[in-house]
Amino acid sequence: MSDISASAPKFLPPATADRAPLLVAAAFLVFGFFFITWQVDLRQGALFLIGGGLGVALYHGSFGFTGGWKRMVVEKRGRGMRAQMLTIGVAALAMIPLVAAGNIGGQPMVGAMAPVGVSVLLGAAIFGLGMQLGGGCGSGTLFTVGGGSARMLVTLAFFIIGAVIGTAHLPFWLEQPALPAISIGAELGVGFALAVTIAGLALVALITALIEKKAHGDIEAEPAPARQGWNWVFRGPWPLVGAGLVLALLNIATLLLAGHPWSITYGFGLWGAKIAQAVGIDVGSWEFWTWPAQAQALNASVLADSVSVMDFGLVLGAALAAAIAGKFAPKAKLPLGSLLAAICGGLLMGYGARLSFGCNIGALFSGIATGSLHGWLWFAAAFVGSIGGVWLRPVFGLDGFKK
Numbered sequence: 001m002s003d004i005s006a007s008a009p010k011f012l013p014p015a016t017a018d019r020a021p022l023l024v025a026a027a028f029l030v031f032g033f034f035f036i037t038w039q040v041d042l043r044q045g046a047l048f049l050i051g052g053g054l055g056v057a058l059y060h061g062s063f064g065f066t067g068g069w070k071r072m073v074v075e076k077r078g079r080g081m082r083a084q085m086l087t088i089g090v091a092a093l094a095m096i097p098l099v100a101a102g103n104i105g106g107q108p109m110v111g112a113m114a115p116v117g118v119s120v121l122l123g124a125a126i127f128g129l130g131m132q133l134g135g136g137c138g139s140g141t142l143f144t145v146g147g148g149s150a151r152m153l154v155t156l157a158f159f160i161i162g163a164v165i166g167t168a169h170l171p172f173w174l175e176q177p178a179l180p181a182i183s184i185g186a187e188l189g190v191g192f193a194l195a196v197t198i199a200g201l202a203l204v205a206l207i208t209a210l211i212e213k214k215a216h217g218d219i220e221a222e223p224a225p226a227r228q229g230w231n232w233v234f235r236g237p238w239p240l241v242g243a244g245l246v247l248a249l250l251n252i253a254t255l256l257l258a259g260h261p262w263s264i265t266y267g268f269g270l271w272g273a274k275i276a277q278a279v280g281i282d283v284g285s286w287e288f289w290t291w292p293a294q295a296q297a298l299n300a301s302v303l304a305d306s307v308s309v310m311d312f313g314l315v316l317g318a319a320l321a322a323a324i325a326g327k328f329a330p331k332a333k334l335p336l337g338s339l340l341a342a343i344c345g346g347l348l349m350g351y352g353a354r355l356s357f358g359c360n361i362g363a364l365f366s367g368i369a370t371g372s373l374h375g376w377l378w379f380a381a382a383f384v385g386s387i388g389g390v391w392l393r394p395v396f397g398l399d400g401f402k403k
Contacts, residue, residue, distance in 0.1 A: 021148075022323035029316050039303050043257055050257070051310035054250050055143055055317025060236035060325070061243020064140035065360040066131045069386045076215035078208025079222070080240060084365075085201040087244030091369035092197050094252045095261060099370045100185045100193075108259045111185075111370030114357035117178020119170070120374050121381050123355025124363065126348050128382035131360070132389025133396065134159070134345025138264040138359030141349075142311060146318025148330035154342040155349075156268075162350020163265060164272035167288040173355050185371040193371050200376065201368070235325045251366065258306045261366035265353040267308040270297055272350075337397030344396075345389075356381075 029052050037045030057063065068080025098104060099111040114120060131137045134155040136144055141159060144152040185193040212219050222239050232238065238246075251262045273283045277298070283289050289298050302308045322328040334342075353359045356378055358367065364382065367375025393399060 016326045018323040018326055018328040021319060021328040025316050025320040025323055029313070029320065032312065032316065036303050036309055039301065040309075044303065044306065044309055047254065047257055047306050048309045048313040050250050050253055051313025052317030052320070053313075054139075054247060054262070054310070055146055055314035055319075056321040057238070057243045057246040057250070058139055058143035058314070059147055059318040059321035060238040061240055061246075062237060063240060063243045063247065064143075065137045065364070066135065066140050066386075069128075069383060070132060070390055072208060072211075073387055073390050076211050077220050078205075078212045079220045081208045082205045083240035083244045085205045086241060087248045088365055088369050089198050089201045090245060090248040091251045091365070092194065092201075092371070095255055095366075095369045096185045096193050096197065096371045097190050098252075098255055099183070100190045104256065107256070109255060110260045111183060111372055112261050112263065112358065112362055112366040112375065113181035113183055113370070113372045114363070114367070114374040115174070115178040115181055116374045116377055118176035119173040119178060120356045120363075120377050122173070123166075123352040123357075124378040124381035125352070125385035125388075127352030127356060127359060128385025128387075129389040129392070130162075130345045130348025130350075130352060130385075131382075132345070132386050132393060133341040133398075134349055135342065137361075138349070138353065139314070139361050141346075142264065142314045143318035146315040147322040148319070148328050150330060151334055151338060151342050154334070154339060155346040158343045158346025159265075159350040159353075160268045160272040160275075160346075162347040162352075163269035163354050164276060164283070164350070165347075166351045166354025167269050167273065167283075167294075168286055169351075170354055171287045182373040183371050184373060197368060197371065236321065237325075247365075248369075251369065254310070255370075260306075261362075261370055262310070263307050263358060263362035263366060264311060264314075265350070265359045265362060267305060267311045268350060269354055270302065270305055270308060273298055274302065335397060341393070341396035341398055352385075 029049070032048055033045045036048050063083070065084060068084060072078050072081050095111070098109045102109055131140075134141065136152055136155060141152050141156050145156055184196060187193075188196065209219055222241055254260075254262045273289060276283045284295070284298060288294055297305055319328065349359065353362075356363055357374065358364075358378070360382070363378040364375055367378060
């Protein structure tokens with residue numbers, strides 16, 4: 001028996017684009033680029049378009065951490081997790097050296113560094129649990145919203161609320177035991193940091209492969225393109241590995257343009273704080289929002305925040321991809337159990353992301369890829385929390401562990 005299993009290719013019928021959503025998404029992407037460039041600068045406009053590219057790749061590849069982790073836990077199939085490790089590894093090859101350089105062409109290069117302590121450990125576990133209830137991680141929530149999911153709109157709304165609550169409590173959690181931010185590149189040097197990072201990612205991929213081989217007798221292969229010719233490039237679906245490579249390249253581009261790697265959830269907390277301030281809640285007096293960078297962001301236009309403009313672009317890019325694929329289909333029906341899970345999951349993810357300095361993107365992907373030790377702690381804690389989330393899913397009428 002072969003070690004690799006693959007089914008015969010079954011091509012999808014030609015797709016018909018959803019014209020109205022396509023035109024709207026494309027128009028907003030074009031208008032958004034010029035408007036942001038006019039209001040802020042060309043760099044910010046370019047980051048908006050990079051966000052759009054990330055949305056296209058996430059949607060066409062269905063590249064979400066939640067589903068890959070759940071499939072590993074429930075089905076013992078690790079193709080999704082292996083694609084994630086490859087994506088992070090490719091990004092790390094460029095990003096660890098860039099961060100070590102410190103400055104490229106006058107642009108500072110800052111990694112996704114954060115303290116290694118109780119706040120990250122607890123916050124990541126909370127996030128992992130929440131993402132299985134909410135049905136998506138940070139990136140997954142945004143690209144499925146772009147695809148028209150009403151359920152994920154609920155998750156996003158409560159994600160934002162949870163993030164704002166997290167900003168109120170973060171100063172307390174930062175007083176708990178922790179080591180300072182640790183850069184593997186600074187501690188070991190670029191060469192050793194890359195070797196350790198790639199070895200760690202390869203070890204995770206190997207473990208998933210061994211578990212899968214023991215459970216099924218084979219290792220699931222990447223499916224062949226579902227559409228004939230090059231039609232799949234524009235209409236999807238993309239292979240997980242292909243989508244992951246695009247995400248890695250765009251994260252590198254983000255670091256070069258913004259001076260920091262791709263992040264998502266900081267924008268949620270900022271949006272929530274601005275909304276709270278608009279309805280009369282004095283968030284500006286909260287300690288978190290008195291810190292210089294946070295106070296500046298709170299008092300400036302949301303378009304001046306690079307994370308926010310990339311989030312906006314991501315949603316529009318996903319909407320564009322869904323419309324091109326003929327899959328933009330908003331669904332309003334939402335069973336009570338699923339609604340409650342979306343609410344709980346969103347709150348947990350928002351709160352957990354703020355405590356742990358990011359989500360699957362800002363803490364895990366960008367953290368590990370820029371050599372931050374906290375990214376590895378986040379990964380371990382979030383995966384444990386995710387297992388708990390899978391166990392809880394049936395309580396809300398969702399699929400979980402097979403009986």
